[in-house]
Amino acid sequence: MKESLEIDKQLVALIKEDNEQAVKELLEELHPADIAELLQDLDDDEAKYVVAHLDAEIAADTLMELDEDDRHRLLEDMPNKDIAKHFVEHLDTDDAVDLIQELDKEDQEEVLSHVDDVEQAGSIIDLMQYPEDTAGGLMGKEMIVVNENWSMPECVKRMREQAEDMDEIFYVYVVDDDKKLRGILPLKMLITNPSASKIKHIMEPDPISVKADEPLDEVVLTFEKYDLPVMPVVDSIGRLVGRITFDDVMDEAREQTERDYQMASGLSTDVETSDNIWEQTKARLPWLLIGMLGGIANSWLLGNFSGDVLKNAAIALFIPLIGGTGGNVGIQSSAIVVQGLANGSLDIKSALPQIVKELILAIINASIISLLVFTYNLFFGPDFKISVAVSASLFSVIVFAAVFGAIVPLMLERLKIDPAIATGPFITITNDIIGMMIYMMVCMALLY
Amino acid sequence: MKESLEIDKQLVALIKEDNEQAVKELLEELHPADIAELLQDLDDDEAKYVVAHLDAEIAADTLMELDEDDRHRLLEDMPNKDIAKHFVEHLDTDDAVDLIQELDKEDQEEVLSHVDDVEQAGSIIDLMQYPEDTAGGLMGKEMIVVNENWSMPECVKRMREQAEDMDEIFYVYVVDDDKKLRGILPLKMLITNPSASKIKHIMEPDPISVKADEPLDEVVLTFEKYDLPVMPVVDSIGRLVGRITFDDVMDEAREQTERDYQMASGLSTDVETSDNIWEQTKARLPWLLIGMLGGIANSWLLGNFSGDVLKNAAIALFIPLIGGTGGNVGIQSSAIVVQGLANGSLDIKSALPQIVKELILAIINASIISLLVFTYNLFFGPDFKISVAVSASLFSVIVFAAVFGAIVPLMLERLKIDPAIATGPFITITNDIIGMMIYMMVCMALLY
Numbered sequence: 001m002k003e004s005l006e007i008d009k010q011l012v013a014l015i016k017e018d019n020e021q022a023v024k025e026l027l028e029e030l031h032p033a034d035i036a037e038l039l040q041d042l043d044d045d046e047a048k049y050v051v052a053h054l055d056a057e058i059a060a061d062t063l064m065e066l067d068e069d070d071r072h073r074l075l076e077d078m079p080n081k082d083i084a085k086h087f088v089e090h091l092d093t094d095d096a097v098d099l100i101q102e103l104d105k106e107d108q109e110e111v112l113s114h115v116d117d118v119e120q121a122g123s124i125i126d127l128m129q130y131p132e133d134t135a136g137g138l139m140g141k142e143m144i145v146v147n148e149n150w151s152m153p154e155c156v157k158r159m160r161e162q163a164e165d166m167d168e169i170f171y172v173y174v175v176d177d178d179k180k181l182r183g184i185l186p187l188k189m190l191i192t193n194p195s196a197s198k199i200k201h202i203m204e205p206d207p208i209s210v211k212a213d214e215p216l217d218e219v220v221l222t223f224e225k226y227d228l229p230v231m232p233v234v235d236s237i238g239r240l241v242g243r244i245t246f247d248d249v250m251d252e253a254r255e256q257t258e259r260d261y262q263m264a265s266g267l268s269t270d271v272e273t274s275d276n277i278w279e280q281t282k283a284r285l286p287w288l289l290i291g292m293l294g295g296i297a298n299s300w301l302l303g304n305f306s307g308d309v310l311k312n313a314a315i316a317l318f319i320p321l322i323g324g325t326g327g328n329v330g331i332q333s334s335a336i337v338v339q340g341l342a343n344g345s346l347d348i349k350s351a352l353p354q355i356v357k358e359l360i361l362a363i364i365n366a367s368i369i370s371l372l373v374f375t376y377n378l379f380f381g382p383d384f385k386i387s388v389a390v391s392a393s394l395f396s397v398i399v400f401a402a403v404f405g406a407i408v409p410l411m412l413e414r415l416k417i418d419p420a421i422a423t424g425p426f427i428t429i430t431n432d433i434i435g436m437m438i439y440m441m442v443c444m445a446l447l448y
Numbered sequence: 449m450k451e452s453l454e455i456d457k458q459l460v461a462l463i464k465e466d467n468e469q470a471v472k473e474l475l476e477e478l479h480p481a482d483i484a485e486l487l488q489d490l491d492d493d494e495a496k497y498v499v500a501h502l503d504a505e506i507a508a509d510t511l512m513e514l515d516e517d518d519r520h521r522l523l524e525d526m527p528n529k530d531i532a533k534h535f536v537e538h539l540d541t542d543d544a545v546d547l548i549q550e551l552d553k554e555d556q557e558e559v560l561s562h563v564d565d566v567e568q569a570g571s572i573i574d575l576m577q578y579p580e581d582t583a584g585g586l587m588g589k590e591m592i593v594v595n596e597n598w599s600m601p602e603c604v605k606r607m608r609e610q611a612e613d614m615d616e617i618f619y620v621y622v623v624d625d626d627k628k629l630r631g632i633l634p635l636k637m638l639i640t641n642p643s644a645s646k647i648k649h650i651m652e653p654d655p656i657s658v659k660a661d662e663p664l665d666e667v668v669l670t671f672e673k674y675d676l677p678v679m680p681v682v683d684s685i686g687r688l689v690g691r692i693t694f695d696d697v698m699d700e701a702r703e704q705t706e707r708d709y710q711m712a713s714g715l716s717t718d719v720e721t722s723d724n725i726w727e728q729t730k731a732r733l734p735w736l737l738i739g740m741l742g743g744i745a746n747s748w749l750l751g752n753f754s755g756d757v758l759k760n761a762a763i764a765l766f767i768p769l770i771g772g773t774g775g776n777v778g779i780q781s782s783a784i785v786v787q788g789l790a791n792g793s794l795d796i797k798s799a800l801p802q803i804v805k806e807l808i809l810a811i812i813n814a815s816i817i818s819l820l821v822f823t824y825n826l827f828f829g830p831d832f833k834i835s836v837a838v839s840a841s842l843f844s845v846i847v848f849a850a851v852f853g854a855i856v857p858l859m860l861e862r863l864k865i866d867p868a869i870a871t872g873p874f875i876t877i878t879n880d881i882i883g884m885m886i887y888m889m890v891c892m893a894l895l896y
Contacts, residue, residue: 031656033673169636170618170677187635188617208479224702225481227695229618229677246694247675250701254672257705258787264712265783265871266776273788273802280809284780285816291776292817295769296824302765316764317750320771320880321743327775328714328739328873332732335713339706340721354721361728368733369740376744423713425776432768 008041015046023053032058036065044073060090067274068102080107084114092167093123094140094248100124101132127242135219136212138252139233139242144172148182148200155199156190170230173240174203181232181240183207209234212241216252221344223249260342264335264423266291287425294429298436306440307448314382315443318390319436325369326397326435330427333358333405338419341409351410355403362402370395389446393439400438401431456489463494471501480506484513492521508538515722516550528555532562540615541571542588542696548572549580575690583667584660586700587681587690592620596630596648603647604638618677621688622651629680629688631655657682660689664700669792671697708790712783712871714739735873742877746884754888756896762830763891766838767884773817774845774883778875781806781853786867789857799858803851810850818843837894841887848886849879 007026014022027035027050035054039047039062051059051074063071075083083103088096088111100108115121123141130136144162146155155172163169172185183203209232210219223231223246233242255270262271266287271280302310309315337354340346346354370391377387405427409419455474462470475483475498483502487495487510499507499522511519523531531551536544536559548556563569571589578584592610594603603620611617620633631651657680658667671679671694681690707718714735719728750758757763785802788794794802818839825835853875857867 029654031674033675163636166636168618168634170616186616187638188611188614190635190638206477224695224698226479227481227693229694245675246677246698247672250672250694250698253698254701254705254791257702257709258791261705261709261712261783261787264709265779267780267783271784273784273794273805277805277809277812280784280805281812284809285813287780288773288776288813288817289820291772292769292821295766295772296821298768298772299765300828302768303762310761310764313758313764314751316758316761316767317747318743319764319767320746320750320884321740323768323771324739324743324746324775324876324880325736327772327876328736331713331872332715332735335709335715336719336721336728339709343702343706346721357721357725357728360725361732364725364729365733365736369736372737373740373744380748424779428772428775432772436768 008038011038011050012042012046015042015049020053023050027054027058032061033065035062039066040070047074056086056090060087060095063087064091064095064099071099072102075103080110081114083107084111088115088124089117089120092140092142093120093127094138094245096120096124097127101128130212133216134212135210135214135216135233135244136242138216138219138248139212139244141242142166143230143232143240143243144169145240146172146174146185146199148174148176148198148203150199152197152199152202155185173207173232173243174199175240179239181207181209181234181238184232207232210244211236217256217342219244220249220253220256224253256342260338260420260423263418263420264331264338266425291425291429294433298433301433302436302440305437307444309440309443309447312386312447314386315389315439317382318386319439321373322390322393322397322435322439323432325394326401326431327428329362329365329398330401330405330431331423333362333402334409334423334427337406337409338423341413341419348410348413351414354410355406358402358406359399362399365402366395366398369398385447386443389439389443392446393435393442396438396442397431397435400434401427404431404434456486459486459498460490460494463490463497468501471498475502475506480509481513483510487514488518495522504534504538508535508543511535512539512543512547519547520550523551528558529562531555532559536563536572537565537568540588540590541568541575542586542590542693544568544572545575549576578660581664582660583658583662583664583681583692584690586664586667586696587660587692589690590614591678591680591688591691592617593688594620594622594633594647596622596624596646596651598647599644600647600650601644603633621655621680621691622647623688627687629655629657629682629686632680655680658692659684665704665790667692668697668701668704672701704790708786708868708871711866711868712779712786714873739873739877742881746881749881750884750888753885755892757888757891760834760895762834763837763887765830766834767887769821770838770841770845770883770887771880773842774849774879775876777810777813777846778849778853778879779871781810781850782857782871782875785854785857786871789861789867796858796861799862802858803854806850806854807847810847813850814843814846817846833895834891837887837891840894841883841890844886844890845879845883848882849875852879852882 011023011026014026035058039050042050051062054062063074087099091099100111103111112121112124127139127141144159146158150158159172169187171187173181174183174185176182182200183205184207185199185203189202208226208228210222212233212235229246231244232240233244235241259270267283268286271283337346373394374387374391377390381387408422408427412419412422459471459474462474483506487498490498499510502510511522535547539547548559551559560569560572575587575589592607594606598606607620617635619635621629622631622633624630630648631653632655633647633651637650656674656676658670660681660683677694679692680688681692683689710719715731716734719731785794821842822835822839825838829835856870856875860867860870
């Protein structure tokens with residue numbers, strides 16, 4: 001959409017003229033995702049005007065392509081009945097659930113009471129029972145289901161009926177008389193295998209599925225592992241209850257990795273460049289305050305427990321080197337553990353070997369770095385004793401920071417706390433304080 | 449696969465007994481991704497034994513599910529002819545290209561010369577021309593293509609022929625006589641629309657596609673935006689040249705975000721917890737050495753330009769606070785810019801407003817933090833002058849670090865360098881040095 005700026009101007013002009021027909025024609029060819037992008041640049045009244053003049057299906061899909069904030073602004077003054085008629089009734093059940101769950105509790109029931117299609121309303125209510133962070137919370141009810149005992153021609157007839165109000169179909173799910181998932185029928189088979197035999201003899205048996213109560217991060221890993229565009233969801237006794245599509249999983253995967261990256265960078269809530277100053281401050285200040293407390297604690301400890309060490313100005317010169325190196329090492333080892341836990345390549349069961357590996361790595365890195373710094377100090381640094389103290393401290397700080405950085409996320413994972421919280425400021429601050437304590441103790445031991 | 453440990457033991461036992469039949473039966477029901485997981489726990493000879501006894505299609509898919517290192521170990525002593533016959537001939541063209549490009553240059557041609565299917569070999573050679581980081585580098589040639597002038601029954605007949613050696617089909621692509629992409633035909637239409645009219649009257653026209661030379665990060669954003677499981681790829685004049693599937697895009701998206709996260713954490717190459725000590729050292733040591741050089745430079749600058757400031761031990765106490773806060777602020781502002789650029793929510797054109805926003809945010813955060821620290825120092829800190837110097841320095845360091853952290857990635861993006869390189873150690877080190885210089889200058893100005 002290189003021409004989006006142009007369309008944008010044209011659109012605003014047409015809205016001003018109240019030229020309904022031209023607005024419709026301009027947007028007719030566009031994908032809802034593109035219309036949503038255009039809406040972001042319009043003011044509230046213009047955006048509402050556009051949505052009101054879209055085809056109902058497109059309007060509903062466009063609404064769901066918007067950011068939650070923008071969606072909220074569009075729906076704010078809209079009666080609950082209109083939300084039901086204009087949007088909910090035209091959405092797939094998984095999107096409908098997302099939309100309804102963004103509303104206030106009292107509005108939710110009212111909106112649902114205005115949904116005429118009883119089957120759809122029932123599905124939405126069913127889906128709302130599942131926790132948002134499970135497979136059930138991501139699934140929808142739109143799918144084509146056939147019985148294993150049907151014949152192929154009967155099946156095609158039933159499929160035609162079910163397919164009418166679905167956007168896309170990639171698989172047909174096969175269940176037995178107890179509604180238990182038995183197999184899948186790739187649509188390809190309709191082309192290559194138009195036989196008259198029973199479905200159960202043609203279907204691919206034992207399909208890969210996820211349990212409704214499976215946590216979302218595992219669902220993401222399952223999708224990535226098996227490369228399926230849609231996956232069936234079953235309940236605890238194997239009955240087919242819904243399906244999850246790859247696009248929702250892709251969004252979830254990006255959110256997860258972005259969350260990890262943000263936590264590592266000291267951003268405490270989900271924040272974007274487009275958020276306003278207040279939201280940005282809320283996301284950033286907490287970690288900065290924790291960092292500040294850490295820094296103050298560090299100055300207090302240094303002031304009270306370093307004895308006369310800091311009277312020697314040459315010792316202070318190396319505070320940034322030692323603090324910075326400890327921070328860098330800690331971030332590296334925690335990041336690699338957090339990422340391994342997130343993408344499934346590291347198992348909590350292999351915690352001990354991982355820590356041992358970090359220890360060996362740390363000793364190698366610590367030896368190289370403390371030797372290099374020692375060599376530099378021999379030629380350009382302060383007296384010999386301080387040079388020894390600096391390198392001995394560096395060595396200890398690197399080894400401590402590496403092992404600590406690996407242990408903390410592993411411990412959090414075992415306690416079922418998101419290990420990503422361990423990276424970034426938390427590790428840096430702790431390492432800073434411990435690093436200074438080590439440096440001061442080594443200096444006291446060697447110099448006084 | 450909760451029982452994978454059990455299967456693992458069973459498998460090793462069966463291999464020892466050389467019980468071919470039982471090995472085959474044990475693995476028959478498994479997905480290639482699951483077999484690949486089992487292979488990771490076997491030694492080289494056992495893994496080779498298993499692969500040799502798998503059905504050819506499954507063996508080839510299993511090979512491509514392995515890590516590059518594991519795949520390399522399996523193929524190491526294999527004659528090029530066998531690589532062609534056992535694996536390449538059974539792979540989709542995009543996977544075949546990946547496999548061949550991992551081989552040495554001289555082996556590549558020899559393997560290709562052993563591929564009997566001339567059409568497949570030709571497709572592979574075509575695909576190898578595209579740079580790996582473009583849409584062309586990710587696409588495959590397996591797709592069903594029909595002419596817009598065919599009738600539906602004719603189309604179904606041709607589709608049947610083409611579909612035979614394809615795993616899955618979700619869309620049929622419609623081209624004109626010049627091979628230009630004109631539309632798509634969702635498979636759903638085969639069920640709901642078995643008419644006799646020409647394809648061009650039934651197809652969905654103007655399908656969303658990507659250009660073959662489009663960079664991969666844009667391809668990922670296009671997939672996420674339009675939620676399609678497969679996207680057609682066209683050349684510069686609109687001719688259909690291939691297709692990209694969502695699973696390859698999901699892998700690419702994860703790699704991209706992991707790469708950003710790793711760079712932010714000071715890990716310089718693609719590294720995993722399972723990599724050996726040497727690979728891990730290679731990934732970590734470079735940034736630690738750069739950090740070390742930064743620390744040494746800092747100590748040198750402090751030693752030569754701070755005059756008598758550090759003779760006052762109370763001033764040294766606040767070095768960790770000022771250095772740490774600058775680092776935290778810089779990481780926050782650079783991370784949010786890097787992420788915005790990566791997920792498309794921030795545009796390089798809005799660089800100036802973004803920098804102004806960072807400036808305002810920084811002034812808010814800087815005021816709060818320097819006031820809090822000043823209050824603390826009034827009661828518990830050293831003398832009044834030093835308290836003023838510390839808070840004035842903190843204020844300046846926060847504002848500088850925030851703006852600098854936003855400017856650097858934006859500048860890199862404009863220079864077409866990956867902005868992720870700006871986060872993490874680079875920002876921390878620069879902020880550390882500048883922070884100390886600011887602190888020393890403020891102290892000199894206020895105290896001497």
